[in-house]
Each structure stands twice: as structure tokens, then as C-alpha cells.
Amino acid sequence: MATEELRPGVHWVGVADRGRREFDGVLPIPAGTTYNAYLVRGQQKTALVDTVEPTFGPQLLAHLQALGVESIDYVVSNHAEQDHSGSLPAVLERYATAKVLCTAEARRLLADHLDLPAERIDEVGDGSRISLGGRTLQFLHAPWTHWPETMVTWLEEDRVLFSCDLFGSHLAGPAVRTTEDVRLPVEAKRYFAAILMPYRDHVVRALDRFAPLPLELIAPSHGPVISDPKSMLDRYREWAAGKPRNLAVLPFVSMHGSTRRMIEHLAEALAARDVEAEPFDLSDPDLGGLALALVDAATIVLGAPAFLAGAHPKAVQAAFLINCLRPKARYLSMVGSYGWGGYLREQLLGQLELSAELLEPVVVRGAPRAADFAALDRLADAIAAGHESLDPPPPVPRVPGADSGARHRCKKCGWVYDPAQGDPKGKVEPGTAFEDLPEHWYCPLCGASTQRFKELA
Numbered sequence: 001m002a003t004e005e006l007r008p009g010v011h012w013v014g015v016a017d018r019g020r021r022e023f024d025g026v027l028p029i030p031a032g033t034t035y036n037a038y039l040v041r042g043q044q045k046t047a048l049v050d051t052v053e054p055t056f057g058p059q060l061l062a063h064l065q066a067l068g069v070e071s072i073d074y075v076v077s078n079h080a081e082q083d084h085s086g087s088l089p090a091v092l093e094r095y096a097t098a099k100v101l102c103t104a105e106a107r108r109l110l111a112d113h114l115d116l117p118a119e120r121i122d123e124v125g126d127g128s129r130i131s132l133g134g135r136t137l138q139f140l141h142a143p144w145t146h147w148p149e150t151m152v153t154w155l156e157e158d159r160v161l162f163s164c165d166l167f168g169s170h171l172a173g174p175a176v177r178t179t180e181d182v183r184l185p186v187e188a189k190r191y192f193a194a195i196l197m198p199y200r201d202h203v204v205r206a207l208d209r210f211a212p213l214p215l216e217l218i219a220p221s222h223g224p225v226i227s228d229p230k231s232m233l234d235r236y237r238e239w240a241a242g243k244p245r246n247l248a249v250l251p252f253v254s255m256h257g258s259t260r261r262m263i264e265h266l267a268e269a270l271a272a273r274d275v276e277a278e279p280f281d282l283s284d285p286d287l288g289g290l291a292l293a294l295v296d297a298a299t300i301v302l303g304a305p306a307f308l309a310g311a312h313p314k315a316v317q318a319a320f321l322i323n324c325l326r327p328k329a330r331y332l333s334m335v336g337s338y339g340w341g342g343y344l345r346e347q348l349l350g351q352l353e354l355s356a357e358l359l360e361p362v363v364v365r366g367a368p369r370a371a372d373f374a375a376l377d378r379l380a381d382a383i384a385a386g387h388e389s390l391d392p393p394p395p396v397p398r399v400p401g402a403d404s405g406a407r408h409r410c411k412k413c414g415w416v417y418d419p420a421q422g423d424p425k426g427k428v429e430p431g432t433a434f435e436d437l438p439e440h441w442y443c444p445l446c447g448a449s450t451q452r453f454k455e456l457a
């Protein structure tokens, strides 16, 4: 991607990493990502807001050279994580008089991670300003909008918020200044789920602080620039502070089919009680998709067989991830099957540390039988009663003019086909309407044909 001018004298100078498929070594990013850096030129001074992953440093420097940047006065480091700070050493070497501006906590982290010379770093206080000549940067500390040291930078005259990780998305489109990509709303939500959901209270504080700003453009550190800030702020408020929705998420792993049958039965029982159920097969996990569903879920039911003397490791991994993400679910339970004993129930529930009400688990010896299915029905009753006053999950937000149709739920197992996400494992592109699915496409969870799906309102 070439550089892009967002405002006269304000340029995107970042890089696209289209080939990256995983972030933090755990979460899939099917649409790649960008590392956004921005050049702001005033009448007297020039600032660079953030840098890029260190391996892409030469590309950043090439962008600056292409724009004829001979000197930089300030390099604003909103966030010390290396995908944004990693090229600071290269930038400081090329621009020998540039000073890094960051929070006090960031200064320590930059020293720890990058060995930056202390004399090249100036701390900036919360709310402080610098003038570039006709342009003013204001620094707003926003702790825990990923790390504790994070801040955002407000370009007052141009009404642009350089928001760092907030409002970002792992999405490497053809350009950063676009909201036309149908994937943006879903990818922004997936990003929120994986990066910011654990810090929901801090996100709400940041939203309250930004509310009075006359925002015209949000320029995050990943993915497209956002030209409709109000919509994104509204979405964030809903994700961070809204009530959970009438949705039960059912992550499960099955070794010989018993746990799968229990999950399928539970999903059907929930559907019959007008509770939306979203099963996730952890044997081939889309942990990003699981995180996305957790944003709205009011209930989480983990499904796992015993593995040797304890819970299956993939379910334990899912439980660990759920703890880390701290979703706002109100109810929690588990189902599963064991052979000869062990600590399946104790171990799996012991892993989950959410402040949610525990609904009676259903753990069976061997294959589930009539009494066990009746117990699953009772679990579905309890979930439906808890969800009684909750609204349905919101339709996946879509860009006007790019609607790809309604979601459809498999009547057999409860899996939901969402056109905005497609079915990457089945090689169905995002944006594919249900009606346009290939003739031989089958439900990825239970193998049912499209005839077994029902349109969701």
C-alpha cells in the first residue's frame, strides 16, 4: 500500500501485513492486518504518530522518504507494544533529532523492550498539548485500552483521534481510508473481543472521555480509518457496557461422539425455547470466532469428555481463554462424558473463574441416554428462564449497500451460518449470501444440508 493523505498534511504512512494469519500466537486473523503510523506536518514542526512492526521498519522509512520528510521533531508513542513501537530505534537512528513522546509508564516499557536512550524520550502528561504550528496534538491517557501505559492523541484542528488499539481491526483492505469493506464491522468486533473485552470498564471510561470531542475521523493503529466515529463509538458502548443477549455459546470437544450428541441435543433444546445457540467445535477451533460470540453471550456451556483422568486439554485451553477475555456472561455450565472416573467436572469448572451463576452441569458415564437428555432439557429450561428478559443477539452490523443477506441456523445442531463471516473452513468467502452457497456445502458442525437451515429474523 502506498501512503494515503487523510487531511492536507496528514498522511497514513503505515504498512499492510496481508500474509499474517495469527496474532499473539493464538488468535487467527484471516484478513491480515495493518500497522498504522501517521505523519502530521505543522507549519513549524513535524510529528510521526506511532511506528510499525520492526520487520517493516524499512518500509516505513521508505514512505517517509517518498514524502520528502527530512526531519521529524516528535515521534508519538501511544502504546509500547512492539507492533507499534518496534521501529522506534530505526526511526530515531534515521531522524537524529527526533524525540519520543509517551506516558511515564510507556517510558519504562520502551526502555525494557527496546533499550531506547533515556535522553531521547520525553514524558507527556494527561491532557497536555504540543503545537506543531497551526496544528495541536493533545495527549489523552487511556490506561488499559490494551496495556496500562496506553494513550491516544487528539489532533484538535483536524478533529482526528489517533486512537491506537481502540477501534482497530485486523483487516488489510486495499486502502485504510474506507468503510466500504463489508468485513469491517465484524472484524472490529472480533478485534474488540480479543484485545479490549478484558478491559471493558476502562474502555467505557475512555468512551465517556471521548464523548465531548467533535470527532470527524478515528485513525486507529490497525485496519481502516473510521469516517463515521459515532457509529463505532455506539458499537463499542454496546459491546463494552450493553446487557448480554439471548445467546448461549457452546464450545465443545468430543472424542467418540457422546459429548457432541449432548451439545447437539442442547442446541436443539435451546432453539426450541427461542434461545439462540452457537456451538463451537474446539477440535478445529476458530478461537477468534469464539471470542466474537462471547461479546454478546449471556450463557456459556463448555462441553468436554474426560481425557485420561481429567478434562480434555482443548476444553481446558478454551476455559483459560474465556477467563482471560472476561466476557459478561451471566450463566455458566458444562456437559460431558467420561469412561471410568476421574475429575472431569471438578477440573473443568475449577478452570472457569467468571462471576457467573453456575447452572447444574450434565456429566454422564459413557453414552448419553434418555435420563441424560432429560437433564439437558432441564438445563435448557434454566437457560431459557435466565434469558427471558434479554433481547436477541443483534444482527451482524453491515455496511449499507453491502448486505449479503440473513443468517441461517442449522435446525439439527444449532450452528449459525453468517454471510458476513462466510465459512472459511468450507472455503466460502465472507459476504456470500446463504442462497449463494455451493450446492455441496454442508453444515460444518453436523454435516446437515442447506435444506435443514432456517432463516433467523
Ligand code: FEO
Pocket (backbone or CB within 6 Å): 079, 081, 083, 084, 146, 147, 165, 221, 222
Ligand atoms: Fe496493536 Fe496492543 O498492540
